[in-house]
Amino acid sequence: MLKKRILPCLDVKSGRVVKGVSFKELKDAGNPAELGALYMSEGADELVFLDITASSEKRGTMLQWVKEVADSIFIPFTVGGGISSLDDAVKIVSLGADKVSLNTAAIDDPDLLSECSEVLGRQAVVTAIDCLRTKRDHWEVYKQGGTIATGIEAGEWARIAETKGTGEILLTSIDQDGRQNGYDLPLLEHVCSNVSVPVIASGGAGEMVHFRDCLASCADAALAASVFHFGRINIKDLKEYLAREHIPVRMEGE
Numbered sequence: 001m002l003k004k005r006i007l008p009c010l011d012v013k014s015g016r017v018v019k020g021v022s023f024k025e026l027k028d029a030g031n032p033a034e035l036g037a038l039y040m041s042e043g044a045d046e047l048v049f050l051d052i053t054a055s056s057e058k059r060g061t062m063l064q065w066v067k068e069v070a071d072s073i074f075i076p077f078t079v080g081g082g083i084s085s086l087d088d089a090v091k092i093v094s095l096g097a098d099k100v101s102l103n104t105a106a107i108d109d110p111d112l113l114s115e116c117s118e119v120l121g122r123q124a125v126v127t128a129i130d131c132l133r134t135k136r137d138h139w140e141v142y143k144q145g146g147t148i149a150t151g152i153e154a155g156e157w158a159r160i161a162e163t164k165g166t167g168e169i170l171l172t173s174i175d176q177d178g179r180q181n182g183y184d185l186p187l188l189e190h191v192c193s194n195v196s197v198p199v200i201a202s203g204g205a206g207e208m209v210h211f212r213d214c215l216a217s218c219a220d221a222a223l224a225a226s227v228f229h230f231g232r233i234n235i236k237d238l239k240e241y242l243a244r245e246h247i248p249v250r251m252e253g254e
Contacts, residue, residue: 003250004242005045005221006211006235007200008228010035011052012081015065018052019178019226029229033068039228040073042235043252047073048170048200048223050101050128051081052145063095070096078126080170086115093120101170103128104143107150107157110164117165126200127161128170129154131187139173139187146174154187155194162195169195170223173203178226180206183214192218208233208241215247 010017010032017035018026029035036047049069066079079092080101089100100120106113106127116125130146131139131154139154150157158169171191173184183204192199198220205211205224214222227233239249 001248002220003045003248004215004219005200006043006238006249007046007048007221007223008035008039008044008235009048009050009202009223009225010229011050011225012065013052017229019229029225032065033072035229036069036077037072039235040075043239043250044075044235045221045250046075046098047077048101049077049079051079063091066092066095066097078170080126080128084112086112086119089116089120089125093124099124099126099168101126101128102166103130106161106164106166107141107143107152110160113161113164113166117167122165122167125166126168126170127158127166128172129157129161129191130172130174132174133184133187137186137190139190142174146177155190158191158195158199162197166197168198168200168220170200170202176204177202179204180226182206182210183219183222185214185217188214188217188219206232208238211238212242212245212247215242216245 017029019029076098078099078101079097084105092100130142134140141150141152141157176184183201188201200221200223201214201219202223211222242249
């Protein structure tokens with residue numbers, strides 16, 4: 001049985017990790033490389049770094065912190081935000097990232113997913129989908145850091161992304177982001193039912209039981225930020241809890 005993964009997410013703005021609620025009210029949470037090394041020591045399976053204002057500020061990812069992270073950790077990590085071309089993606093991977101996460105640029109040009117997949121391999125391409133519930137069982141995709149509605153339905157976009165070559169979906173509920181009252185399980189199950197690639201659940205983790213519930217559903221990995229950044233949940237303790245709850249996770253030494 002494939003092991004479920006725990007992924008701390010580090011939202012980066014101006015070279016610093018920040019955290020907010022529903023993508024707003026951002027607070028400083030630390031240095032990307034230092035936090036990455038800490039989470040690696042606690043047992044994180046992978047890390048995700050998102051330059052959250054790069055797209056809205058119409059600029060590329062700040063590369064210095066990517067290099068610092070690569071020099072500090074030896075677990076896989078993904079970088080997203082401001083990647084708008086194949087050249088951008090190749091540059092990020094050349095600095096040491098294992099995967100690139102595409103959101104706004106992929107929505108504007110879905111063929112970018114195909115280009116990146118052909119050059120970097122499907123396993124290195126992640127499509128980040130940020131969405132809001134607009135009515136019962138319907139979620140609309142947003143771009144540019146959750147600021148612009150696209151009119152695209154989440155399950156439909158996930159299907160397109162898979163056909164274009166994405167190897168993984170990073171699915172964030174803007175409604176639940178930072179609220180710490182649980183992942184949006186209906187959204188998760190809806191998107192999972194539309195794709196065969198792994199889906200990472202994001203947005204809403206506040207208690208260990210929230211991780212259990214989403215991983216026991218259809219998520220291949222659970223991503224969280226606030227509960228890790230501010231010391232509410234320790235990754236080692238979380239994995240021990242999940243193992244007791246019969247969720248297959250990779251333990252220290254495996």
